[in-house]
Amino acid sequence: MAAALGSASSLPRFLGTDASPSVVSRRSPASASLCSRSLHSRSLVSVRATPFNPRCEVVSDNFVRKNEADSLPSGPSPLELLKSSAADRYTKERSSIIVIGLNIHTSPVEIREKLAIPEAQWPQVIGELCALNHIQEAAVLSTCNRMEIYVLALSQHRGVKEVTEWMSKQSGVPLAELREHQFLLYNKDATQHLFEVAAGLDSLVLGEAQILAQVKQVVKTGQGVAGFDRQISGLFKQAISVGKRVRTETNISSGSVSVSSAAVELALMKLPESSFATSRVVVFGAGKMGKLVIKHLVAKGCNRMVVVNRTEERVNAIRQELQGVDIVYRPLSETLTCAAEGDVIFTCTASESPLFSKENVQMLPSVEQGIGQRLFIDISVPRNVEPGISDLDSAQLYNVDDLEEVVAANKEDRLQKATEARGIIFEELNKFESWKDSLETVPTIKKFRAYVERIRASEMEKCLSKMGGDISKKQKEAIYDLSMSIVKKLLHGPMQHLRCDGNDDRSLSEVLENMRALNRMFDLETEMSMLEEKIKVKMERAKK
Incomplete structure (x- = not known):
């Protein structure tokens, strides 16, 4: 796989900036290639290897040097990169959900057919994608109208680079040609896109029912496959719910054609x-x-x-x-x-x-x-x-x-139903984003619970040893219940402030600040060491 990696300098430089993960830089009108479809003022961006708007060319010297280093066959490992001078910028990136693909809106069938992946090979492809250095989770949706790869990436721009080069190597389509026809969407935009796909809004035939069955097949095929894990599987399961709800509440599929x-x-x-x-x-x-x-x-x-x-x-x-x-x-x-x-x-x-x-x-x-x-x-x-x-x-x-x-x-008689469907998608999108955001605090919640449990168990053991051997089983159970009750009540407040599930007025930034404060106060695992652990796990998998 290393031999197939191209120079990082060939990537559009906007992918390496520190912009918000949900923002895709756009080129000047003369060189941009945008899909005709746009929902909620959002466009799919077709990435070409052509000059971009000069505003997107401004990157730090450190980033340029790092991209050049990425192209060397014997460069530093991901773990060493993490600990380099650019580690601060690198670790500030949250894991991103990304969709990289081609569909009937962006590429002709002669290109799509070269990238088509038979359903029987989807589990194998998930394994290959998750073996890449910066990909944690993955899924494939390949139909007659689209070939889309969904990933959870540790680093947004590195994840795009690795997956795009993998796609080029597997299909034989040169990188420049692939970028001409592919589209990239990140985080909330990627989620919204899949919801629209499942609802039949992105199909050639508006409201077609067959695509929902194909999204269901992604989940069925991914069950038990390493790499089709919590966030990506949760994304597809939510997409199925969205597709069902849209068809039930709008009848967008009634009288439609496949x-x-x-x-x-x-x-x-x-x-x-x-x-x-x-x-x-x-x-x-x-x-x-x-x-x-x-x-x-x-x-x-x-x-x-x-x-x-x-x-x-x-x-x-x-x-x-x-x-x-x-x-x-x-x-x-x-x-x-x-x-x-x-x-x-x-x-x-x-x-x-x-x-x-x-x-x-x-x-x-x-x-x-x-x-x-x-x-x-x-x-x-x-x-x-x-x-x-x-x-x-x-x-x-x-x-x-x-x-x-x-x-x-x-098409005309279903456009009104499509407008209604977008309202449903917007509601479901907010629910999913709240659920996904709440996952950021899960490691801290687990570690804080474990920290408190260690203290509880240690103090209870001290108490029992001081009371001697004459204590009855019933008394031991009463002491245990007392200690658990105290811990439960003490944890209730912090746990509530570490959740962002849409049931209260707390914003994500407030919840994340609470998480950082808890990490500092109780010396829990830091953001740096969490990412370091993820990369160590990937490196260990690669050695097996």
Whole structure:
């Protein structure tokens, strides 16, 4: 992994400033690449390796020298960096939740497919990300419309650097090209983004239901995986609650279309009028997406189709669910034969290589008279059909990025519901931020409780020894209960002032000041030593 790390000086310098974690520096209009979507006056920033606004170029000499040192293969360890002259700035950074990704708003499918991560590999990817020096927790959300990595980073700018370089190495996409299409969001903005994703507000199809199931799958896949821990798992679980609440209270998904239904609608739009009933339909893939395509075809009156899949088991399950529909199973080994017999072909498999090349399609016989061209609707990421097929006179090809034509017609009637959904998201965002902020004081609470417990146990032992051996069991229990009661009442006040759960008027800054005061008064672990311990743990993991 060390060999894959590029020079730190190639990073946009604003990532190394001491700005608030929730603030993303912006470039001048001439060089900025902003997503068209903006909720609550927030934009996703696409990071390019181009010059930034001069205001963002001002950094300390220490930081420049440190970034140069990061690029050396035999540089100091993270622990040594922590203890260097810049340690004060380094330790003042709180752990940050960051999302680094590409989606349908920022990058075309030809870039997204290179970074797509199959669901079966998500646990492995979490492990690889958490093995990076400054990443504590991680999660992956990879669908046909997005590939987003969520991390809890010890250092914001170092975390972004490590994850971006990991993404470049794994995908083969050069860093400069990756930065051109990726977006970065931090802390509250990252949280809000995931809530919007789960609610269907960030989807190509506004209010689509399938994305919520995909967010749920992140949690299901991450259960028991080291690195999918308290903050990131809590973030995704809260996102699921937000998605459910938005759909329940706004009905944003009622009458909405999914990617699969939009694909079927697109096919109907492109076919000559009245030819759908006689068209020979072939669906490649019987997974979640394929099953939805089949259901929407049936809803449009298609009662016979060929389904090509690796095994027949899933096809049989669909047959059981859709009684009265003639579904013919064919194995993947008959791919070209089935395509030759089809007029409309939907591809939605998890294959990482194309099922159809330009040469394959060029050799296929003509379609049924009256249809004109063989129609390919490819909603797979990575794509199942080579783009060169569009050059053929005998075929039409559409992929997931071409569905906007269908989606636009269904969007207006849900915009009001989207406004209502943002109000719900704002409420839930404040709840999550309060919960997350309260975690900052958890180590102090635990250590203070342990400190007080040591004193209680020691003093009780002294008391019992002075009373001699004639004391009864009942008396011992009474003394124990007395000591516990005193401790509980003494702890109540400090514990209340160390919590920031939204149930009182205390601000986060007040709670953190109380935490620092308690650390000073009772000589509990300092901010420096807490971070030092985290890095030691990561270094020990790396040695195993």
